[in-house]
Amino acid sequence: MADVTLRTAPLDKARVLQWLQTYGVYAGVAVLLIVNVVVTPYFLSAENFRTQAVQVAPVIIVALGMALVIGTEGVDLSVGAVMALSASVTALYLGYGLLPALLVVALFAAVVGLANGALVALVGVQPIVATLALMVGGRGLALVLLPQLEDLRNPSLASLGSGDVLGVPYLILFAAVLALLVAFVVRRTTFGRQLLAVGDSRPAAQLAGLPVRRVLIVVYVVSALLAATAGVLATARLQASDPTSLGNLMELSAITAVVVGGTPLTGGRVNIAGTVAGAVLIQLLTATLIKHDLPPSWTQIAQAVVIVAAVYAARGRGKR
Amino acid sequence: MAPPAEVLAVRGLSKTFPGVRALDDLDLTLHAGEVHALIGENGAGKSTLIKLLTGVYRPDAGEIALHGRPVSFATPLEAQKAGISTIYQEVNLIPLLSVARNLFLGREPRNRLGMLDVARMSREAERTLSTYGVHVDVRQPLRTLGVGAQQMVALARAVATDARIVIMDEPTSSLEPREVETLFSVIRRLRDAGIAVVYVSHRLDELYAVCGTVTVLRDGRRVHHGGLADLDRLSLVSTMLGRDLGEVRKEGLTRFTGDHGPAEAEPVLEATQLAVPHKLHGVSLSIRPGEVVGLGGLLGSGRTETAKAIAGALPLRSGSVTVAGVPLRGGSTPAAIRAGISLLPEDRKSEGIVPGLSVRDNIALAVLPRLSRFGLVAEARVDGIVNTFVERLRIKASSPHQKVGELSGGNQQKVLLARWLAMNPRVLLLDEPTRGIDIGAKAEVQKLVDELAADGLGVLLISSDLEELIEGSDRVVVLKDGRVVGELTGDDVTEEKLMRTIAGNDPVRDAVEEVAADG
Numbered sequence: 120m121a122d123v124t125l126r127t128a129p130l131d132k133a134r135v136l137q138w139l140q141t142y143g144v145y146a147g148v149a150v151l152l153i154v155n156v157v158v159t160p161y162f163l164s165a166e167n168f169r170t171q172a173v174q175v176a177p178v179i180i181v182a183l184g185m186a187l188v189i190g191t192e193g194v195d196l197s198v199g200a201v202m203a204l205s206a207s208v209t210a211l212y213l214g215y216g217l218l219p220a221l222l223v224v225a226l227f228a229a230v231v232g233l234a235n236g237a238l239v240a241l242v243g244v245q246p247i248v249a250t251l252a253l254m255v256g257g258r259g260l261a262l263v264l265l266p267q268l269e270d271l272r273n274p275s276l277a278s279l280g281s282g283d284v285l286g287v288p289y290l291i292l293f294a295a296v297l298a299l300l301v302a303f304v305v306r307r308t309t310f311g312r313q314l315l316a317v318g319d320s321r322p323a324a325q326l327a328g329l330p331v332r333r334v335l336i337v338v339y340v341v342s343a344l345l346a347a348t349a350g351v352l353a354t355a356r357l358q359a360s361d362p363t364s365l366g367n368l369m370e371l372s373a374i375t376a377v378v379v380g381g382t383p384l385t386g387g388r389v390n391i392a393g394t395v396a397g398a399v400l401i402q403l404l405t406a407t408l409i410k411h412d413l414p415p416s417w418t419q420i421a422q423a424v425v426i427v428a429a430v431y432a433a434r435g436r437g438k439r
Numbered sequence: 440m441a442p443p444a445e446v447l448a449v450r451g452l453s454k455t456f457p458g459v460r461a462l463d464d465l466d467l468t469l470h471a472g473e474v475h476a477l478i479g480e481n482g483a484g485k486s487t488l489i490k491l492l493t494g495v496y497r498p499d500a501g502e503i504a505l506h507g508r509p510v511s512f513a514t515p516l517e518a519q520k521a522g523i524s525t526i527y528q529e530v531n532l533i534p535l536l537s538v539a540r541n542l543f544l545g546r547e548p549r550n551r552l553g554m555l556d557v558a559r560m561s562r563e564a565e566r567t568l569s570t571y572g573v574h575v576d577v578r579q580p581l582r583t584l585g586v587g588a589q590q591m592v593a594l595a596r597a598v599a600t601d602a603r604i605v606i607m608d609e610p611t612s613s614l615e616p617r618e619v620e621t622l623f624s625v626i627r628r629l630r631d632a633g634i635a636v637v638y639v640s641h642r643l644d645e646l647y648a649v650c651g652t653v654t655v656l657r658d659g660r661r662v663h664h665g666g667l668a669d670l671d672r673l674s675l676v677s678t679m680l681g682r683d684l685g686e687v688r689k690e691g692l693t694r695f696t697g698d699h700g701p702a703e704a705e706p707v708l709e710a711t712q713l714a715v716p717h718k719l720h721g722v723s724l725s726i727r728p729g730e731v732v733g734l735g736g737l738l739g740s741g742r743t744e745t746a747k748a749i750a751g752a753l754p755l756r757s758g759s760v761t762v763a764g765v766p767l768r769g770g771s772t773p774a775a776i777r778a779g780i781s782l783l784p785e786d787r788k789s790e791g792i793v794p795g796l797s798v799r800d801n802i803a804l805a806v807l808p809r810l811s812r813f814g815l816v817a818e819a820r821v822d823g824i825v826n827t828f829v830e831r832l833r834i835k836a837s838s839p840h841q842k843v844g845e846l847s848g849g850n851q852q853k854v855l856l857a858r859w860l861a862m863n864p865r866v867l868l869l870d871e872p873t874r875g876i877d878i879g880a881k882a883e884v885q886k887l888v889d890e891l892a893a894d895g896l897g898v899l900l901i902s903s904d905l906e907e908l909i910e911g912s913d914r915v916v917v918l919k920d921g922r923v924v925g926e927l928t929g930d931d932v933t934e935e936k937l938m939r940t941i942a943g944n945d946p947v948r949d950a951v952e953e954v955a956a957d958g
Binding site: 307308309310312313315316319320322323324325326327328329330387388 | 750776790807808814
């Protein structure tokens with residue numbers, strides 16, 4: 120008997136890591152929920168849940184696009200800038216009505232995505248460098264278009280930001296629908312399979328005749344469009360266009376959500392459910408610490424711990 | 440004249456990797472002023488030997504003695520300090536530093552204040568490099584130089600660091616003919632200066648032009664050593680490939696059934712004068728339906744490049760490919776695939792399989808758009824195709840959802856074959872289809888190639904396994920240094936004829952004699 124236990128001991132460690140990697144993020148969310156139910160007053164109120172969900176919705180939407188980009192072994196640093204750009208453009212074109220304004224926003228976002236995609240797929244610039252250029256340039260353009268914060272008074276925009284269906288805010292609905300849509304694309308479409316193949320082994324994908332460049336370009340355009348969606352929704356909720364600070368550090372939050380959710384940075388795998396849970400985990404963690412009056416620096420340290428834990432759990436996979 | 444001093448003596452060197460005995464009880468002796476050819480096919484143990492000599496690997500058994508003293512290198516740096524310098528195929532210098540800085544890296548001249556003496560460094564660098572035929576502004580970053588010039592800088596650096604032994608691993612693979620000449624004159628100068636040179640190359644002309652002695656490796660063992668002039672080309676090739684000329688005509692061991700007797704049909708594939716910089720210099724070949732055309736030649740002769748060029752995976756400088764009479768847009772893999780060309784790449788792991796995807800997704804990868812409507816995958820049709828091929832090719836996986844990276848080499852190869860057969864190709868380019876797979880799977884793959892040809896596919900077969908090449912092919916086109924040097928048909932498809940064609944004539948007899956006289 121003792122012999123058997125000895126032999127299984129190392130295997131168990133590997134299994135625990137495996138389990139953590141797959142379910143760790145959900146376990147983390149569950150633990151935080153339980154802890155909060157016990158120690159945080161009024162945590163179970165519908166109002167609190169609503170607030171948390173509305174706050175996390177833009178992060179989820181951006182992280183969905185980020186997960187796709189990371190699935191191709193890339194990264195998109197320009198998402199925060201695209202949010203700011205969409206806030207500026209919304210303010211400038213809102214006079215023509217909400218729908219025309221949204222179309223112009225989509226156009227701008229598509230151009231940024233195309234620029235990212237072209238730099239990566241056609242020119243061959245590393246994704247981190249290509250999107251860094253658009254990150255700096257995009258926010259610059261946003262500030263040129265609209266130099267300072269501007270209040271927006273448009274009833275349709277306001278209802279987009281604060282309206283709801285049966286008590287569920289539009290923001291949450293958008294995030295949920297988009298998450299399902301992206302998960303469907305990854306699992307059931309030709310594009311999804313090709314994206315994973317390109318991310319896992321680009322030479323093999325190329326020799327198998329896949330449209331590698333097109334896949335890469337489309338991925339960056341989708342990421343920019345999702346970031347623009349998040350930007351418009353956040354602007355609608357604020358009822359103000361704030362290109363200076365909207366989307367600041369959003370790229371890092373999104374990458375964190377993706378990585379914590381179990382999508383490896385090495386590409387070839389995309390975990391959408393995990394990404395959503397990853398965003399929720401960070402949101403809950405932040406909210407918990409704030410509710411207990413810990414300074415923001417503690418929040419950052421806690422986030423760092425979660426990231427390190429996620430990377431540690433993922434570590435075994437690549438080496439195996 | 441006293442016999443030259445022994446610089447390096449290797450005795451009983453062995454190295455084993457999991458599952459492979461890479462080097463087995465190897466002896467090697469180098470004398471001062473000797474240019475020693477080290478040759479062998481893939482997996483013969485050349486790289487392992489070089490890595491053991493340069494401190495990258497540690498030997499399992501045996502000893503290395505330098506100037507009569509046993510040595511043991513823990514790192515490449517220690518080997519370098521002991522006087523063993525290596526020039527690899529790809530230049531390993533620092534591209535962003537200046538040429539002069541690269542040349543003097545780690546031993547820069549200082550002035551009295553201990554500062555870098557840039558003026559002196561540049562002056563000396565210019566003088567040194569001019570003796571190597573490199574006349575450039577040495578203050579420019581190294582990367583602005585051509586590959587050939589960069590290689591010369593690497594060589595100059597290796598020699599300048601007081602090397603007693605210089606190992607050159609295929610130094611000419613990216614050089615222009617003129618640069619090769621310069622390299623040879625440098626090698627001769629090194630030889631005259633009493634430096635021992637180990638020269639690794641697959642180009643026979645080069646070996647006979649500069650080398651005096653030779654060691655032939657095969658399967659980790661030394662199968663021949665001695666003066667190169669005593670060994671004619673045919674013997675060299677047959678020793679390297681492990682084929683005793685007398686035994687060549689014995690009965691085969693492969694599962695090929697032999698001739699397919701192709702009708703005099705129009706070629707399904709015609710490649711005309713394919714040229715790829717540094718790799719191919721006008722290769723033409725044609726394949727008729729139902730015909731297996733073998734592509735013979737040594738490593739580096741341009742076999743893989745020919746297959747890749749046909750498949751649109753290499754940009755062509757000139758030349759054209761037509762499939763069933765229709766010209767193909769060059770340099771586009773998707774266009775080639777649409778025309779019915781399928782390539783099974785040589786490097787299965789990094790260019791073939793997508794390791795993280797399942798068996799199912801790997802098989803369906805190329806054919807997916809045809810099985811989809813509005814971009815949505817028709818899962819039932821995918822399952823149908825996958826099941827058909829898993830059964831037909833007897834792919835052993837725990838389920839179609841197992842990751843391909845977890846399968847054995849033979850099963851990975853079958854998955855790749857299934858990926859292409861699902862496309863209903865007209866031409867199948869097989870680059871080393873049975874390398875690194877077990878005997879059972881090998882026989883199955885060979886049998887399959889036969890069946891496919893019988894079904895009317897045109898097949899191009901590349902194999903370093905001579906037996907496989909001879910018995911599997913109806914016709915063999917022989918390449919050498921990126922050119923077609925011969926074609927064997929009918930009764931001429933024999934190992935002996937193939938080796939004679941590879942060995943070719945001896946246009947550089949003079950050079951051989953010159954070296955032999957000195958050696």
